[in-house]
Amino acid sequence: MDGKLDDVEAGPGSADMRRDAAMPAAATPEGAATATDAQLARRSAPNLWLGLRRGGSRACPACGEGRLFRGYLAVIPTCPVCANDNEQYPSDDFAPYVTMFLVLHLMVPVLLAVDRAWSMPMGVEMAIALPLFAFSTLGLLPFAKGAVIGFAWSRGVTRKPVAFSNSA
Numbered sequence: 001m002d003g004k005l006d007d008v009e010a011g012p013g014s015a016d017m018r019r020d021a022a023m024p025a026a027a028t029p030e031g032a033a034t035a036t037d038a039q040l041a042r043r044s045a046p047n048l049w050l051g052l053r054r055g056g057s058r059a060c061p062a063c064g065e066g067r068l069f070r071g072y073l074a075v076i077p078t079c080p081v082c083a084n085d086n087e088q089y090p091s092d093d094f095a096p097y098v099t100m101f102l103v104l105h106l107m108v109p110v111l112l113a114v115d116r117a118w119s120m121p122m123g124v125e126m127a128i129a130l131p132l133f134a135f136s137t138l139g140l141l142p143f144a145k146g147a148v149i150g151f152a153w154s155r156g157v158t159r160k161p162v163a164f165s166n167s168a
């Protein structure tokens, strides 16, 4: 674990500058590398269900106490409770995929059942269904993103600095 944190801290300076701009003075960019023993003691050993449960409730997967997001979807880079680097876990496009998969599989059977039970005009059906799709997708997305980050934490999946050598 320490090795991974060191790798992240040794990355390009742009990441540190980004954190400087984004974080209040309380959590310094060095927070992840200089976690105190008390903060380290708050962290659990990586575990799949723990990660999914904590991340899925938008909490830090490592300790389950610190908040994972600031606002809607922005990951707080360093957990305020256990100083875990939560920005190192990739979620990228996987969270929207999970969200769409869940929403479609939950909503389509309901729509089909409604369609069978009541014959309503297409316009009415769309006027109800489309906002429902939009709101449930947007509502579910932060929880799906948290669960994806929790999954990455449990499996040790981290963003690694990629060296693009002779691709051009």
Ligand SMILES: [Zn+2]
Pocket: 060, 061, 062, 063, 064, 065, 066, 079, 080, 081, 082, 083, 084
């Ligand atoms: Zn934490």
